[in-house]
Amino acid sequence: MYPAAFEYHAPTSVRDALALLGKLDDAKILAGGHSLIPMMKLRLAQPKHLIDLGRVPGLSGIKEDGGALAIGAMTTHWDVESSKVVKAKAAVVSETAALIGDPAVRNKGTIGGSLAHADPAADMPATAIALGFEFVCEGAKGKRTVKVDDWFQGLMATALKEDELLVEVRVPVPAAGTGAAYLKFPHPASRFAIVGVCAAVTLDKGGTCTKASVGVTGAGTKAIRARGVEAGLSGKRLDAAAIEAAAQKAAEGVDVQADLQGSVEYKTHLLKVYCRRALEAALARARK
Numbered sequence: 001m002y003p004a005a006f007e008y009h010a011p012t013s014v015r016d017a018l019a020l021l022g023k024l025d026d027a028k029i030l031a032g033g034h035s036l037i038p039m040m041k042l043r044l045a046q047p048k049h050l051i052d053l054g055r056v057p058g059l060s061g062i063k064e065d066g067g068a069l070a071i072g073a074m075t076t077h078w079d080v081e082s083s084k085v086v087k088a089k090a091a092v093v094s095e096t097a098a099l100i101g102d103p104a105v106r107n108k109g110t111i112g113g114s115l116a117h118a119d120p121a122a123d124m125p126a127t128a129i130a131l132g133f134e135f136v137c138e139g140a141k142g143k144r145t146v147k148v149d150d151w152f153q154g155l156m157a158t159a160l161k162e163d164e165l166l167v168e169v170r171v172p173v174p175a176a177g178t179g180a181a182y183l184k185f186p187h188p189a190s191r192f193a194i195v196g197v198c199a200a201v202t203l204d205k206g207g208t209c210t211k212a213s214v215g216v217t218g219a220g221t222k223a224i225r226a227r228g229v230e231a232g233l234s235g236k237r238l239d240a241a242a243i244e245a246a247a248q249k250a251a252e253g254v255d256v257q258a259d260l261q262g263s264v265e266y267k268t269h270l271l272k273v274y275c276r277r278a279l280e281a282a283l284a285r286a287r288k
Ligand SMILES: Cc1cc2nc3c(=O)[nH]c(=O)nc-3n(C[C@H](O)[C@H](O)[C@H](O)COP(=O)(O)OP(=O)(O)OC[C@H]3O[C@@H](n4cnc5c(N)ncnc54)[C@H](O)[C@@H]3O)c2cc1C
Pocket: 028, 029, 030, 031, 032, 033, 034, 035, 036, 037, 038, 053, 073, 074, 099, 100, 101, 102, 105, 108, 109, 110, 111, 112, 113, 114, 115, 116, 117, 119, 121, 122, 123, 124, 160, 164, 165, 166, 167, 190, 191, 192, 193
């Protein structure tokens, strides 16, 4: 199927992209195109203008910056997956990227596109919540940074304003004693998450959990922090009973949706199972 007609723009600087975004009526940013173009082909989106960021320099790449990794919004999933510095400093981010779609998707799709699009079944949002990503947005008046807990606002809705670009994603490097893992139950065709859970746990030297951070994706209309799970872990020694009890709260606060992939009961069950498994995997890493 073909998309409706649109005008294509290829700016060569952030400034020009922002000027186009401010000037054009009904314009959309084009990054890797692996979510937007399918939506346009299905006529779920019919923007009059596409502003392609592909020729804008400075929007891709990964560098260490203080206690964080600064990842340019146009950095592809493959670049995140294969980055030595991401593997060394925040391996779960590289592992999450490696589970997205297939090689073709990962070679075109971008971390910024995924997080700006906020598909409810996307993988990286769960990891963004568990690790506490920050989002650097740029508009005509300059830059602002949004914390992950303010980012995902609803079905494909984020804190990004219509006249802003997402230019950078900042990943705080997890503290010593932290282990993290992302696990998903993938859709057999698309590999999107029917449910996905990212857990990060930090242990003190005595083995007590000082911080637990859990993001869930797939089951509801947006990725969300599993606060009930987190509260059940912090300050505790994490034995099997504590993990199981906490995982039982995985669906609290999630507006679990029934769809072709399963009923509310089925997805709620999957969330609890994947939460327990992600916690166990994170804990095993924290103990190493
Ligand atoms: C077959 C297939 C399988 C897939 N499987 C998975 C999967 O298993 N897991 C998963 O998480 N994803 C999956 N995806 C989605 C894929 O990861 C997309 O690449 C990603 O969601 C969007 O990134 P993009 O760079 O392609 O963005 P685009 O499609 O170009 O844009 C998506 C949206 O974000 C906006 N946008 C993009 N970049 C910016 C920016 N810098 N600033 C402001 N707005 C911006 C666009 O305007 C658009 O609204 C799959 C896609 C396909 C086609």
